[in-house]
Amino acid sequence: MSQLTPAKKNPPQNSRSHIKILELEKKRLQLNNASPDYIDISNKLSRLLFRTDPEQALSIASQSITLAQSIDHLPGLAKAYAALSHAQLSMSRYTAARDSANKAIQLFIHLGESPGLLDANNALGISYDTSGEYEKALEIFLRNEEIARELGETRMRGKSLNNIACILFDQGNYSGALEYFMRAYECTQELEDPEETGIALLNIGVIHLEFGHLDEALEYMTRSLKSISGIPEAVSGVQLNLSQYHKKVGDTGKALKFGIRCLEGYRRINNPHGIIGSLRNLGEIYLQQEKLDKACYYFEEALELASDKNERTLQAENQLLLGRAHVRKTQPDAAIRILKKVFQFEKNYKTCVYEAHRELSLAYEQKEDYQSALEHHKEYARIKSLLFNQQSDQKMQSLRVMFQLEQAEREARLLKQKNKELAQTNKTLTRLAEQRER
Numbered sequence: 001m002s003q004l005t006p007a008k009k010n011p012p013q014n015s016r017s018h019i020k021i022l023e024l025e026k027k028r029l030q031l032n033n034a035s036p037d038y039i040d041i042s043n044k045l046s047r048l049l050f051r052t053d054p055e056q057a058l059s060i061a062s063q064s065i066t067l068a069q070s071i072d073h074l075p076g077l078a079k080a081y082a083a084l085s086h087a088q089l090s091m092s093r094y095t096a097a098r099d100s101a102n103k104a105i106q107l108f109i110h111l112g113e114s115p116g117l118l119d120a121n122n123a124l125g126i127s128y129d130t131s132g133e134y135e136k137a138l139e140i141f142l143r144n145e146e147i148a149r150e151l152g153e154t155r156m157r158g159k160s161l162n163n164i165a166c167i168l169f170d171q172g173n174y175s176g177a178l179e180y181f182m183r184a185y186e187c188t189q190e191l192e193d194p195e196e197t198g199i200a201l202l203n204i205g206v207i208h209l210e211f212g213h214l215d216e217a218l219e220y221m222t223r224s225l226k227s228i229s230g231i232p233e234a235v236s237g238v239q240l241n242l243s244q245y246h247k248k249v250g251d252t253g254k255a256l257k258f259g260i261r262c263l264e265g266y267r268r269i270n271n272p273h274g275i276i277g278s279l280r281n282l283g284e285i286y287l288q289q290e291k292l293d294k295a296c297y298y299f300e301e302a303l304e305l306a307s308d309k310n311e312r313t314l315q316a317e318n319q320l321l322l323g324r325a326h327v328r329k330t331q332p333d334a335a336i337r338i339l340k341k342v343f344q345f346e347k348n349y350k351t352c353v354y355e356a357h358r359e360l361s362l363a364y365e366q367k368e369d370y371q372s373a374l375e376h377h378k379e380y381a382r383i384k385s386l387l388f389n390q391q392s393d394q395k396m397q398s399l400r401v402m403f404q405l406e407q408a409e410r411e412a413r414l415l416k417q418k419n420k421e422l423a424q425t426n427k428t429l430t431r432l433a434e435q436r437e438r
Contacts, residue, residue, distance in 0.1 A: 021048050039064050039076035046083035052271065054090035061087055078107035078116055085123040089130065092312045098127040118148055118156040125163060134167050141167070158187030158196060165203065169210075178207045198228035202238055209245055221245060236265035236274055240281060247285055255285050276302045276314050280321065287325055295325045316345040316352040324359050332363040339363065354383035 024045040031038040042064045050057040064080035067073075081104035088097035104120035125140035141163045148157035165180035185200035205220030221242050228234035243258035259282045266274030283298035299322040306314035323339035326332075342356040357380035364373035 021045065024048070034067060034071060036071070036073045036076055039068050039073055039080065042067075043076060043079040043083050046080075046087065050083065050086040050090050051273065054087045057087035058084060058091065074107060074111060075113065075116075078104050078111060078113065078120075081107065082116065082120045082123060085120065085127070089123060089126055091310060092130075094127045094131045098124060101127060114147070114151050115153060115156070118144055118151075118153060121147075122156065122159060122163070125160075129163070129167060134171065138164060138167050154187050154190045155193075155196070158184045158191070158200075161187065162200070162203065169207070174207055174210050178204065181207060194227050195231050195234050198224045198231075198234055198238065201227060202241055205245075206241060209248060214249060217245060232265060233269055233271060233274075236262050236269070236271070236278075239265065240274070240278060243281055243285070247281075247288060252285050252289050256282070259285055272305060272309050273311070273314075276305050276309070276311065276318075279305070280314070280318055283318075283321060283325070287321070287328070290328070292325050292329045296322060296329075299325060312345060316342055319345075320352045320356050320359070323356065323363075327359050327362050327366070330366055332366040335363040336360060351387065354380050354387065357383065 024041055027041050028038060028045065031041065042060050046057040046060040046064065049060070061080050061084035065077060065084065068077035068080055081100045085097045085100035085104060088094075088100060101120050101124035105117060105124065108114075108117035108120055121140055121144045125137045125144065128134075128140065129137035141160045145157055145160035145164065148154075148160060161180050161184035165177045165184060168174075168180060169177040181200060181203045185197070185204060188196040188200045191197075201220050201224035205217045205224060208214075208220060209217035221238060225235065225238045225242070228238060239258045239262035243255045243262055246252070246255035246258060259278060263275065263278035263282065266278055279298045279302035283295045283302065286292070286295035286298065299318050303315060303318040303322060306318055319338060319342050323335045323342070326335035326338060339356045339360050342352050345352060357376045361373045361376040361380060364370070364376060
């Protein structure tokens with residue numbers, strides 16, 4: 001449900017992002033590395049690379065911070081901290097990303113630079129969202145949307161609306177998510193940006209899929225694919241979702257077709273996150289088909305790449321799926337060894353943890369170790385119940401935050417309207433008074 005991934009470091013020559021990267025790298029070579037222009041170009045380059053090569057993006061942003069501090073280039077320093085925050089988010093370093101975003105925010109406030117402030121706020125919100133602190137994230141995105149709307153910053157307003165919708169989706173509030181995705185789609189119509197439009201259409205389609213509105217889901221996803229047909233990286237993202245759509249409706253043949261196309265597309269543009277997601281998707285399709293050796297092959301490849309990129313979320317998910325495949329293969333010893341590794345992610349990935357307990361219960365049952373099976377089943381039930389209660393609380397807190405902020409927004413609009421009417425009344429009275437004096 002998140003924004004689709006932009007071009008990677010080595011996409012094909014027709015990729016706009018790749019061309020832009022080459023242009024920026026060429027300009028950097030021509031500049032003095034102690035100049036403000038060099039820092040500004042470096043910051044732009046870091047922002048283009050943060051999804052595709054976060055380590056390089058982090059290195060460039062860190063260098064920009066040092067250089068900007070040395071020449072007291074505050075605008076460059078603020079943007080460097082923002083770029084650093086986005087790179088750290090891509091590397092799952094959420095606490096560090098939050099610290100960098102806050103430093104950027106303070107600098108942008110000092111400089112009075114609203115677009116930069118909106119971007120840094122967005123990074124800060126994502127850092128809370130990815131850490132599971134949805135109430136804080138939601139409050140930041142709602143405030144950002146309000147600021148962006150007042151400033152006429154349509155692109156950032158659309159991003160904020162999209163991020164609000166993603167939080168509501170994660171909390172199971174599909175009606176609320178659909179409302180905010182539709183608002184985000186309206187922003188894309190103002191921008192006339194085919195990629196942004198495609199993302200919005202795709203997200204609306206995913207919501208309809210959750211509602212079980214299969215015809216509507218397929219319609220929006222197909223429209224999304226048409227909208228971004230000239231953008232390879234976005235096409236792969238939509239193909240992944242179309243594969244998941246067909247998997248969900250039980251047409252594994254079409255799911256495989258789109259899944260293979262998606263994997264090929266992400267490999268052509270060297271998109272590691274997309275490749276991992278595509279490998280996992282293909283593994284799940286083969287798991288659904290009971291082709292367990294193939295499923296294991298794709299989960300193992302995804303897990304290896306996720307470990308190499310230090311993507312903890314993707315590691316936890318693929319570790320769980322690989323263990324599940326071995327349970328299905330009736331290989332309990334291998335399954336137990338694999339599934340216990342999920343517990344190293346326990347702090348932030350409790351959904352994977354409770355599902356691992358369920359699979360471990362089945363694995364121990366296969367070994368006829370019924371005591372261990374019972375213990376893991378109890379842990380599965382305990383953590384699932386705890387998560388359900390937490391998610392219910394988070395959903396209520398989110399609804400309360402939204403209500404309070406929307407109420408404050410309505411009151412602000414009414415006050416603004418009253419002040420406008422009062423000013424008009426005073427203007428009229430002043431004019432009448434002047435006429436009487438004459």
